[in-house]
Amino acid sequence: MRPTVIDIAREAGVSLATVDRVLNERPGVREKTILAVSDAIAKLGYVRDMAAANLARQRNYRMAFVLPDTQSQFVQTLRAELAIASVAALAARTEIEVITFPSEDPHALAALLAELPEKAVAGVALMAPETPILRDAIKALRLRGISVVALVSDLPNTERDHFVGINNRAAGRTSAVLMGRFLGNGPQKVAVVAQSMLLREAVERRLGFDEVIGRDFPLVDVLPTLESHGSPDVLRRVVGEMLKQFSGVGGIYLLGSGHRALTQVIDDLGLTGQLVVIGHELTPHVRDALIAGKMAAVITQNVGHLVRSALRVLRAKTDKTPIDAGQEQLRIEIVLRENLPTGPEEQA
Amino acid sequence: MRPTVIDIAREAGVSLATVDRVLNERPGVREKTILAVSDAIAKLGYVRDMAAANLARQRNYRMAFVLPDTQSQFVQTLRAELAIASVAALAARTEIEVITFPSEDPHALAALLAELPEKAVAGVALMAPETPILRDAIKALRLRGISVVALVSDLPNTERDHFVGINNRAAGRTSAVLMGRFLGNGPQKVAVVAQSMLLREAVERRLGFDEVIGRDFPLVDVLPTLESHGSPDVLRRVVGEMLKQFSGVGGIYLLGSGHRALTQVIDDLGLTGQLVVIGHELTPHVRDALIAGKMAAVITQNVGHLVRSALRVLRAKTDKTPIDAGQEQLRIEIVLRENLPTGPEEQA
DNA sequence: TTTTTTTTGAGGTACGCACCTCATTTTCTT
DNA sequence: AAGAAAATGAGGTGCGTACCTCAAAAAAAA
CATH class of the missing domain: 3.40.50.2300 (Response regulator)
Known part of the structure; x- marks a missing residue:
């Protein structure tokens, strides 16, 4: 049987009231008796039944x-x-x-x-x-x-x-490893898209991403961050322009939200399957994008x-x-x- | 305040004993009164306090x-x-x-x-x-x-x-995606190492692995499974022979245990960093192997x-x-x- | 209707603990 | 040593529920 407060009292040679005072850190107990009670607790391996305690506490x-x-x-x-x-x-x-x-x-x-x-x-x-x-x-x-x-x-x-x-910097580093390895060996460009670089998360992820790409994938060139400011239209426009302007873009890293707009613009340009798209957070849309092969990987936390x-x-x-x-x-x-x-x- | 059994009894117009009989599915209650109690429970949104229940149950x-x-x-x-x-x-x-x-x-x-x-x-x-x-x-x-x-x-x-x-077949499929993408585009060979193909887990993982490699990575050739029968020496020998016999082996998939022997034989042949090694289960050794870059990825479950x-x-x-x-x-x-x-x- | 059976009620005890009061004992002050 | 202060004990109540008994009421069977 599990020991209860009664056992503690007996073992320590004190009354229930004193055990209670010690357990709940109430004042008016000598250091000496506190020790006696603590010893009894240790000796018997007493663990307070939190369920009963909270019940009594009306907490x-x-x-x-x-x-x-x-x-x-x-x-x-x-x-x-x-x-x-x-x-x-x-x-x-x-x-x-x-x-x-x-x-x-x-x-x-x-x-x-x-x-x-x-x-x-x-x-x-x-x-x-x-x-x-x-x-x-x-x-x-x-x-x-x-x-x-x-x-x-x-x-x-x-x-x-x-x-x-989660540690967003480590999440960014993880994205980078996947991006780098998924891209293969040749020289490539990677675009980074964010809602806004004023958001801490985005900044941290980008930092981690750059860190690993720079260290482990020297042939990969990370382009400046494109910001959508929360607007799907803006996202479509800036990504569209970017893809037309630069050749050799092999992957897109999406730091925050905007998965729908991004996969759509890639679709519109007929590039689905040719770009490695990596993003964050497993939402229903992202799930669909993964199944459809429009995204390669998602870094997420279990909500x-x-x-x-x-x-x-x-x-x-x-x-x-x-x-x-x-x-x-x-x-x-x-x-x-x-x-x-x-x-x-x-x-x- | 949260409703208690007493509230249920009052609401349903029955006694505590009857509520208790209904809640704990004891016999001797008419269908009609069961319904009355259930209605009261639903109406008041009663949720049994499991802490108190278990306390009373002495369970x-x-x-x-x-x-x-x-x-x-x-x-x-x-x-x-x-x-x-x-x-x-x-x-x-x-x-x-x-x-x-x-x-x-x-x-x-x-x-x-x-x-x-x-x-x-x-x-x-x-x-x-x-x-x-x-x-x-x-x-x-x-x-x-x-x-x-x-x-x-x-x-x-x-x-x-x-x-x-976890679903081991899905785990094998996941390994395959990583292996395929990490290997890059050219034609490659992948070796598979297992303790024994008599183990269910190994079989299922291999099935999933082959499924995805066959479907998504036609240029990748999966070699027959090498079995170690639990012996590190055997593992080193068979893998060593395999690596000498076949050229173009780009990756090794380890279905079960044997991480130490495998990374060691790769080291001995001076191939560390040139092979994509993917395995299962995140043990301390595997952790070290990941940090040292001797393994590329591990598929695991959180123990x-x-x-x-x-x-x-x-x-x-x-x-x-x-x-x-x-x-x-x-x-x-x-x-x-x-x-x-x-x-x-x-x-x- | 009477008898039997089934349902229901009333009430108690227990679970392990928190928290309270009041009396009593021990320890410290002066 | 006497008084004041601090420490401790004894005992009670309640938290929300389970589970038990016995009596009473209601329903079903005869």
Whole structure:
């Protein structure tokens, strides 16, 4: 049988009340007795039953996920996974609240965060660009005992408790290896397309990409980044012009969104299958593009894992429980047509 | 506030005892009242608090993991992950027992499985080749209410509840795409090395590999499988002979274990960096080989996820709770040097 | 209708823990 | 040594659920 607090009390020769005081770090216990209890815990291998503890605590984990109002496929996927996780989380007395903020307005974001303490939120997962205002808002939350986790893109200079997401620079390096090897040996040009190089993720990926291409594939020439500024039309235009202007372009690396517009313009120019197209994030469109052979590979992170990991980390933080680093390490996934995850229904 | 059984009873106009009977599918309730209770549950959005339920049930999940006594790196990794999971599982009142069976003795395996009911085991995760004796043993376990999950390699013709692992044929296809693209355009030969083609996994991977090479890379010629029979010496000899005999061998596909011997013989012949070597399973040696550039890519499954998924599935089965297919779907992971998972200490 | 069977209700105990109060004991001050 | 302060003990209640018993009510069978 697993030892319980009663066993600890007996072993340590103290009362239940004292064990309780030690376990929950309540004041009024001598150092000496704390040691006695700790020894008993160690000796018996006691592990607190968190389920029972939380039941008694009447603890209802309210977790907020704060996301930008961007209409991108990625954020939509994230929302979908959150909806799924919400249902599962209910049985573990965890409520998920999704909060949307205007992506271009750091002040509005800070105002929304400032409201969280009143909502009795235990933790926040935050997907937002780092700004000075945000730094202060996070600091304020932490001071009020609310855990903060950075989601997807890190907030390294803030006091966030944890970062849940992948290393975008490593993701860029991974793309580069694939691009370089898929292109083959001859001299080639690679175009890089991004929504905007003001986005951290894009910059980091590009940095990693250039790093590896420069080091391992000297014959490959990476062209300057083309920016779409979020407009499919612009993307089509700039890529079209680029392809007409340069000869010897063998691959295109898409740093962010715009898969549809990109595969379309390649189709229009009759170049499908002749270019190595590599992008990020496995959305439904990208899935189709992989199956159709319009993209060679996608570097992605598992959004389901992302959400569950953020939830586990937030729970661990509010429970003051250690985090299993191995489990929370998100992988940089490479997806080709042949290892596309099958839908649930296809699995036996 | 979340509704509780008391709210359900009030809403349905029945007593607590009746709600309990319905929730736990106890006999002696009229269809009509079952409906009334179900309606109340739906109306109030009641979700059973599994933490409290399991606490009251005094349920201690004893799960057995039955593994072969093979000394392979993969099985060792699996054992290591099980050890880690054991600690974490304790807090969730789950005990893990690892049972080892002689890999060549199906009767001994069956005998071990037959002992499980006495041990009050709730579920079994099983990594073993399918035999008629095993089929019967699994059937017997299921009849006694013990859930059975096939681990790593499926047991499709048995009555196992679930399979936790990857599709090896798809893994072979994925290897083929990488091999084909990494080799480039010219005509090339690819050697395939396996421990033994009597192993299911090896056969399935080879099937998938041939399928894609044949379809998408007509210029690539796949040589007959070389078998090492588990001996590093044999592997070195046969691969060495092969490389001397055939010219134009551009790649080697390693279906199972033997990474060390393979990279060594390539080294000895001074061919490191000139051959595209692709293998399976990310063990420490393989990790080193990737970093040193002695292997180009590895197709693997996340053993940590494997273990946790098996545990979750077993728990769900014993709780008669639905399974989140998305979460339990194991990915076929492609690992290159650049997306090697960093150790826990490197993340921050 | 009476008897038998089936359903339902009422109430209790337990799970492992948190948190509270009040009395009692021990330790420290002066 | 007396008083003040700190530490500890004893005991209770409740969290949401499972599971048990026994009595009472309702429905079905005779």
